[in-house]
Amino acid sequence: MEFRIAREKDLERMCEITAQAKDGLKNLGLDQWQKGYPSREIWENDIKNQCTYVAEEDGIILGIFAFQTTPDISYYEIEGEWISAGPYAAMHRVCVAEEAKGKGVAGKMFAHGFRMAETLGFSSVRIDTHPGNIPMQRALGKAGFERCGEIHLAGGPEKGALRIGFEKIL
Template sequence: MEFVVAKEKDLERMCEITKMAKNQLKKMGLDQWQKGYPSREVWIQDIEDGCAYLAVEDGQILGVFAFQTTPDVSYGEINGKWLTDGAYASMHRVCVADESKGRGVAGKMFAQGFLMAGELGFPAVRIDTHPGNIPMQRALEKAGFLACGEIHLKGGCEDGDLRIGFEKIL
């Protein structure tokens, strides 16, 4: 599996995979990603910013994620405690195509995020998920993330929504 920066030509497949993830969350009875986020416009901005990445195997896009190196405003306050203070990278919008689930794609995407963060000198990677998203929580813990506490999203259509913040020290 290789990881490449997403280009405009990849947008349709990225949106398709995102729709699969939204449908899975809906079937689980969760409100996560049910209010219009992540949208096509969010992915377009990520592509323009160069922070959208694809997990590709045999020419097929199996998964997508955003990797960011600027502080996330939602991580400024936590009911709990982050493992580190200061700089961190973050991963967002982690999605795996339905037909690729169970093949370790998410774990490989997390490992890639850790590699990129380490190469850039970040001491840790942060991420968040819905309290009811047990499959993602298991994937995060398997990848070495630790739950640090509760956060509330700031901005956008999910403003104020509760999430669990996770961090992995590199």
């Protein structure tokens, strides 16, 4: 599997995978990603800022994730405790194409995010997900993330929504 920064030509496929992920969350009875996030505009901005990566195999995009190297305002307050007080990278908007689910794509994306974070000198990686998103929580545990507590999203269409914060020490 290869990883590269998302490009303009990837946008349609990225939106297709996002729509699949939104449908999957809806089918789980979750309100996560049901209020317009992530949107085409978010992905366009990510492409412009070169902060989103695609996981590609044989020329087909199988997964997407955003990689953030600045502090996330949603992580400033937590009901619980982050493992590390040091600098961290964050992964957001992680989604896998429906046809690639169960094939280890998410785990490979996490591992790539960990390598990037280490290369940039970060001591940990943080991520969050909906309390009811059990498949993602399983994937996070498998990748070595530890549950740290509850956060509330600080902005966007899901502002105020409860999420579970996870961290992995590198």
